[in-house]
Amino acid sequence: MSESSPLPPVRLTSEAELARDALATPLLSRAARLARWAGPDTRVGAGGELVEEQLPGAAGALGLTGDDAAATASEAWRVAVDTGLVEIVDEEEGTVAAGADLALLTSGAPQDVLGVWLTALETVLADASVPDLDDLVDAVDGGGEIDFSSLDWDPEAEAEFLDGVLGNLYLLTVSEGGAGESPVPLPALAASMIVPDDMGEPTNDVLEQVSDAMMRLDDQFRLLEPVGLVDFQPVDETLMADTDEESAAADDADVSRYGMVRLTPLGLYGLRARLLESGLTAPAVGDLADKGADALLDGTAAFPPTAARAETEQWLARREPLAAARELLAAARGGDAGAPLRRLHCQQALSLVGLEAEPALREVLDDAELGGLARVWLSEHGAADVPPPSEAMIFWLTIDTIAAQLAAEGNSAELQGLVEGLAQQHGSFFAAAWRVDHPATPDVLEAMGRLHPDKKVAKEARKAAFKARSQQGG
Secondary structure, eight states: OOSSSOOOOBOOOOHHHHHHHHHHSHHHHHHHHHHHHOOTTOOBOTTSOBOGGGHHHHHHHTTOOSTTHHHHHHHHHHHHHHTTSEEEEETTTTEEEEOGGGGHHHHSOHHHHHHHHHHHHHHHHHHHTSOOHHHHHHTBOTTSOBOGGGGTOOHHHHHHHHHHHHHHHHHHHHSTTSOTTSOEEHHHHHHHHHSOTTOSSOOHHHHHHHHHHHHHHHHHHHHHTTTTSEEEEOOOGGGGSOOOHHHHHHHHHOGGGGOEEEEOHHHHHHHHHHHHHTTOOOOBTTTTTTSOHHHHHHHGGGSOHHHHHHHHHHHHHTSOHHHHHHHHHHHHOOOSTTHHHHHHHHHHHHTTSOGGGHHHHHTTTTOTTTHHHHHHHHHHTTOSSOOOOOHHHHHHHHHHHHHHHHHHHSSOHHHHHHHHHHHHHOTTHHHHHTTOOOTTHHHHHHHHHHHOSOHHHHHHHHHHHHHHHHHTTO
């Protein structure tokens, strides 16, 4: 992900709801219960871990039984220590007490609770990048030390791989037309990290790498689910067994058996917080609600349509319609390169405002930059006595509209259709268009020359662009 390119905006649940979700996650709730269970007789080792003889008691306090009970209790205890729910009183004696942050879970603000949860998330993410216990046991040498070279494990590369996977999952979730709330197949997520974008048919070697990555992710997402980051359906373990050809064919038809993962609302919040901390621009819908109209029009320029509308609706909800319309129109003025797109977004924002805004639109009817869009708005809302636009205003609005669409979409098929329609309906369009006193006139006419499929018309457009540039002293 580029640090200069903003990600699509994410729609977040309220902090109060997210805090409730955080408190309900299995891992944080267990950590809190152990922090309250700990007392004067609780003892920890040099690293803050519960001594082995106290693990059964901790597991019992959590109501855990079975082979994994002690390991689950140990993990919850480590999270309690790392998040400050438990603090080490005396390292030599190994005594502990409830930490200052434990009270935040019951009496703190939602932001305080989420801060504790984010710390827990970092602990789990660090654990997810570590080789599993069996591999560590196999790597112990004769002297009882772990031979890390035998593990083929690069901590930095492992953390980077997991960050990349989570970044891709975030992008798939927030992108317009992406996965949204639907789960993502684990093979697709693994392939997004392994298969080069320009590769057609993956080689057997690449497919093997994808399979290995998928199994790695299966282990990692099993660790990440209890902290509330994801909802996860693990890989069906029967797939690991030898099967006949008929069974294998059935497996291929049911991709969900290979694992499915979905970011929770809490997971979206957590990953966005990490992205922001790493220096990336990761907007959230509602970020601009308390900003000025200039920030709204500029900020939503890179938003997908659905997100731009949602952001604008939140912005409008905090303002009186007439005042909002006046502020939007004032922010839409300008002759800079971004002004046409601001006016387009202004027009889209005003389409969400009712007739209470009519006086603001009438106030700008004689404005060279805003008079055209004001007439469009008034006509669409059935207003009476809307003066017809002059020919000069029609041409100016046409150039401004094409400039805005070029900035928003580039050379799109929709824009090509508009260009063809203009040239067909107005035989003398280019003869008049080059005289339009708009900063974008030369660029718009050059674009029309590129987009029009008829060579004769395209040549006319390029000639008109040359004249416009000469007239503007370019």
